[in-house]
Amino acid sequence: MSGQHQTASRYFVPAPSRYPVLASTGLLVILASAAGWVNGLSFAPWTFTVGMLGLLLVLRGWFADAIGESEGGHYGRNVDVSYRWSMSWFIFSEVMFFAAFFGALFYARNFALPQLAGLDAKLLWPDFTAVWPTLGPAGTVDKFGTMGPWPIPTLNTALLLSSGVTITIAHHALRANQRARAAFWLFLTICLGVTFLGFQGFEYFHAYHELNMKLTSGIYGSTFFLLTGFHGFHVMMGTVMLSVMLIRILKGHFTPEHHFGFEGAAWYWHFVDVVWLGLYVVVYWL
Structure with missing residues (x-):
């Protein structure tokens, strides 16, 4: 059964997370690689792919934590x-x-x-x-x-x-x-x-x-x-x-x-x- 049946009476404050800085780093790599790709840098497609895969992994972990908090009844x-x-x-x-x-x-x-x-x-x-x-x-x-x-x-x-x-x-x-x-x-x-x-x-x-x-x-x-x-x-x-x-x-x-x-x-x-x-x-x- 969904944990959202339990509505928390307090305002939930999540623990400190590493995901924001990791997501920002992934986005920086993606944007810099895209600029290099447009300007013909040979390695840019590879770094773009790495940045995109890294960002997707970060988002997967971040979303999993948020879903776990929601299903755990923390979100009122x-x-x-x-x-x-x-x-x-x-x-x-x-x-x-x-x-x-x-x-x-x-x-x-x-x-x-x-x-x-x-x-x-x-x-x-x-x-x-x-x-x-x-x-x-x-x-x-x-x-x-x-x-x-x-x-x-x-x-x-x-x-x-x-x-x-x-x-x-x-x-x-x-x-x-x-x-x-x-x-x-x-x-x-x-x-x-x-x-x-x-x-x-x-x-x-x-x-x-x-x-x-x-x-x-x-x-x-x-x-x-x-x-x-x-x-x-x-x-x-x-x-x-x-x-x-x-x-x-x-x-x-x-x-x-x-x-x-x-x-x-x-x-x-x-x-x-x-x-x-x-x-x-x-x-x-x-």
């Missing part, structure tokens, strides 16, 4: 409220993260591009026109094809919208204490997320090898891959989170009244869905 109402506020602020920070990239795309299209085609720039680039996507005023970007909304982006939109429905059904089933039904619909949500990632990987292969559209393809290529790539990373992380929730449901964790671990993952997944709708309209259609 105060801790539950704290987790809800923490998840809300985390999602807000993610909103701001994507807002920065959407803002960069908006600025490039609506301000920078018209300025480069203005009268004061005609002496430098007389043949440049403010047409999106652009090869740049100096012609230094190789010609590339653009990514339209059909068929893969539209299929991925249908997949994510469907996953929003399936995870909601799973949540209602968990609240009704229908564990088998909740596990089925959550598993279906995970399958939809994995399928989305598979389609996105195929889309990237098509862009690089058939359209010659790369991260170096000017402002269009850089904003396209940054927006869709970071979103794909969030889908991957959301899929991992939902997979952990599925394992916990199968192990008998959660109760109809206490299941914020599941709720937090569901909030994150709905956030990923909403961001994709913005990407689908702004990046693929406009």
Whole structure:
């Protein structure tokens, strides 16, 4: 039986942990290796892999401790409220993260591009026109094809919208204490997320090898891959989170009244869905 039936009357304070500093070290290795990878350092892919594996091991231990504390009945109402506020602020920070990239795309299209085609720039680039996507005023970007909304982006939109429905059904089933039904619909949500990632990987292969559209393809290529790539990373992380929730449901964790671990993952997944709708309209259609 889930330990969450026992609601602690005090505010639980965990013991000092080594996990924050280990996670920070892993993230530092990952980011430094990614920068080196982009700049062609031969060893960077290996250090990136080491950093990623190290971070995953740290998160596994950290999450296992948190789950053990929850199932041990240490988390009362105060801790539950704290987790809800923490998840809300985390999602807000993610909103701001994507807002920065959407803002960069908006600025490039609506301000920078018209300025480069203005009268004061005609002496430098007389043949440049403010047409999106652009090869740049100096012609230094190789010609590339653009990514339209059909068929893969539209299929991925249908997949994510469907996953929003399936995870909601799973949540209602968990609240009704229908564990088998909740596990089925959550598993279906995970399958939809994995399928989305598979389609996105195929889309990237098509862009690089058939359209010659790369991260170096000017402002269009850089904003396209940054927006869709970071979103794909969030889908991957959301899929991992939902997979952990599925394992916990199968192990008998959660109760109809206490299941914020599941709720937090569901909030994150709905956030990923909403961001994709913005990407689908702004990046693929406009």
